[in-house]
Each structure stands twice: as C-alpha cells, then as structure tokens.
Amino acid sequence: MRGRVRCAVFPVAGLGTRFLPATKTVPKEMLPVVDRPLIQYAVDEAIDAGCDTLVFVTNRYKHAVADYFDKAYELEQKLERAGKSELLAMIRDVLPRHVRAVFVTQAEALGLGHAVLCARPVVGEQPFAVLLPDDLIWNRGKGATRQLVELAERESASVIAVQDVPIEQTRSYGIVATRGGGTSSEIGAIVEKPKPEDAPSTLAVVGRYVLSPRIFELLAHTRPGAGGEIQLTDGIAALLAEDRVLAHRFEGRRFDCGSRIGLIEATLRYALEDPGLREAAKALMREALAEG
Numbered sequence: 145m146r147g148r149v150r151c152a153v154f155p156v157a158g159l160g161t162r163f164l165p166a167t168k169t170v171p172k173e174m175l176p177v178v179d180r181p182l183i184q185y186a187v188d189e190a191i192d193a194g195c196d197t198l199v200f201v202t203n204r205y206k207h208a209v210a211d212y213f214d215k216a217y218e219l220e221q222k223l224e225r226a227g228k229s230e231l232l233a234m235i236r237d238v239l240p241r242h243v244r245a246v247f248v249t250q251a252e253a254l255g256l257g258h259a260v261l262c263a264r265p266v267v268g269e270q271p272f273a274v275l276l277p278d279d280l281i282w283n284r285g286k287g288a289t290r291q292l293v294e295l296a297e298r299e300s301a302s303v304i305a306v307q308d309v310p311i312e313q314t315r316s317y318g319i320v321a322t323r324g325g326g327t328s329s330e331i332g333a334i335v336e337k338p339k340p341e342d343a344p345s346t347l348a349v350v351g352r353y354v355l356s357p358r359i360f361e362l363l364a365h366t367r368p369g370a371g372g373e374i375q376l377t378d379g380i381a382a383l384l385a386e387d388r389v390l391a392h393r394f395e396g397r398r399f400d401c402g403s404r405i406g407l408i409e410a411t412l413r414y415a416l417e418d419p420g421l422r423e424a425a426k427a428l429m430r431e432a433l434a435e436g
C-alpha cells in the first residue's frame with residue numbers, strides 16, 4: 145500500500161436506534177458534546193491528520209449533516225450585522241478553505257462495509273482513513289487518526305485502531321488476534337462480535353481505520369454476514385489474507401458516544417476540560433451526587 149492518505153470517509157448512514165426517539169429526526173452524528181456535534185470532532189481529527197477530502201456516506205434522511213457543512217446565509221448576515229465576529233468565524237470555519245466535502249448516499253442501510261464501499265467512486269485507488277464519529281477520541285497530543293496515518297505511511301500497511309476491553313464486552317466489538325504484543329503489531333485474525341468464550345483476545349477494534357484501496361474490491365465480493373449486513377470486519381478479514389494489516393493501540397481516551405452512557409461520560413469530561421465550564425460543572429456534579 146503506497147501513497148499519502150488524503151481522503152477521510154465518514155459512514156453516517158446508520159439508523160442510530162439506540163438514541164430513539166431523538167434520532168427520528170436528528171442524526172446521531174449531530175448530537176452535541178457540550179457545544180459541537182460529534183461529526184465536528186471527527187472532521188477536525190481527520191483534517192489534523194492531513195486529510196483534505198472528506199467523504200460523508202449519508203442516507204436520504206440525513207440532510208442535517210450536509211446542512212451543517214453548508215453556508216448558513218441568514219445566520220451569517222445576522223451575526224455580521226450584530227458585530228458578533230467570534231461567533232461568525234466559528235460557523236464559517238466548520239471547514240477550512242482547503243478542504244472539500246463530498247456527500248455520497250447509501251440507499252439502504254446494508255451495513256458498515258457497504259457504507260465504506262459507497263465511497264469508492266470518490267476515493268479511487270489511494271489509501272484512505274475511515275472515522276466513525278460516534279467513537280469520540282480525546283488526546284492531548286496527536287489525534288488518533290494522525291497516529292494511524294503516520295504509522296500506515298511509514299509501514300506501507302493498513303492500520304486499525306484497537307483498545308483492550310473487558311472480556312465480557314467482546315460481543316460488542318470486532319476482536320483481533322495479533323502476532324506479538326507492543327503498541328503496534330500485525331493482525332493474524334479478526335472476528336466480528338465473538339462471545340467471550342470464542343474471542344481470540346480482548347483487543348477490540350474502535351472506529352478509526354487507515355485502509356488500502358484493495359478493500360473496495362474485497363467488500364464488493366463480501367456476502368452479508370452477522371445481522372444480514374455487509375460487515376467491514378469481513379472485508380478486513382479478506383484483506384488480511386493478502387496484505388499486512390496492523391493493529392495500533394492508540395494514545396487517547398475513547399468515549400463510546402453510540403451509547404447513552406458514553407455520550408453522558410463524554411459530556412461530563414469535556415465540560416471539565418473547558419475552562420469556562422469547569423468550576424460550574426464540578427459544582428453541579430457535586431450537588432447532584434450529594435442528592436443521590
């Protein structure tokens with residue numbers, strides 16, 4: 145796998161059933177952590193990693209994601225007239241000028257693997273990143289995607305972000321078996337959501353990948369697997385048979401914002417990190433705990 149990683153794919157066409165009824169009209173990726181939607185955190189991470197083409201795989205109901213990255217004429221005029229230059233810059237700069245956003249529709253929610261395959265006409269024959277915005281990863285140093293991109297470019301290999309999880313949680317993740325330990329190691333096998341007794345390890349795949357374009361051809365021939373969906377895990381399993389794929393234990397803290405408790409945890413943590421909110425948030429938390 146050769147070439148620079150410039151494309152980032154955001155599969156955001158899932159149904160988000162765990163957040164119903166909110167997700168009946170608001171896509172999961174538009175749920176905020178403090179004052180920014182999840183998608184903005186993921187986009188910033190991809191841009192920080194050097195990506196300048198962002199491919200959003202959406203469904204036909206998710207206008208909110210495209211609207212968010214579009215110009216908001218009326219709002220901009222209002223803020224301009226009111227002299228609110230800081231807010232104006234904030235809404236104008238959701239995407240820097242050198243970055244282009246491309247929207248692709250996944251007509252039916254046929255699975256994450258299928259959603260990634262939908263990005264093929266835009267990505268073409270170059271290595272690319274995939275970010276699942278409901279995995280929010282916070283780090284003081286390099287962002288998780290930058291860590292993966294640097295390793296992928298240095299090793300000319302696909303790279304997947306992994307994290308140790310408690311054994312009883314293996315059925316919620318793709319689980320990898322690696323050859324050797326350390327921060328980065330070659331993946332020998334990958335299984336989708338195994339029962340704890342069948343799991344080859346407790347190393348779980350989280351929502352950041354850098355993949356060889358070869359995956360597209362493999363996904364095109366992947367049959368529906370678990371849950372009747374075309375699984376990205378199955379495509380990666382096929383890639384392993386012909387190419388080197390590395391697992392990388394990224395630096396950073398991950399919040400599973402696809403679950404209600406994960407979104408709550410992220411909100412509390414980000415509030416504590418915000419100098420303008422920190423003290424008030426602490427006081428509220430203490431008060432809430434004291435009341436039991």
Ligand code: UTP
Nearest residue numbers: 155156157158159160161162253254255256259
């Ligand atoms: P999830 O497994 O979290 O599914 O998808 P979901 O539909 O978003 O949420 P729940 O489980 O019903 O609450 C993982 C990622 O894959 C995308 C989702 O948008 C999410 O980013 N995805 C999944 C697609 O883009 N298309 C699909 O067909 C399935």
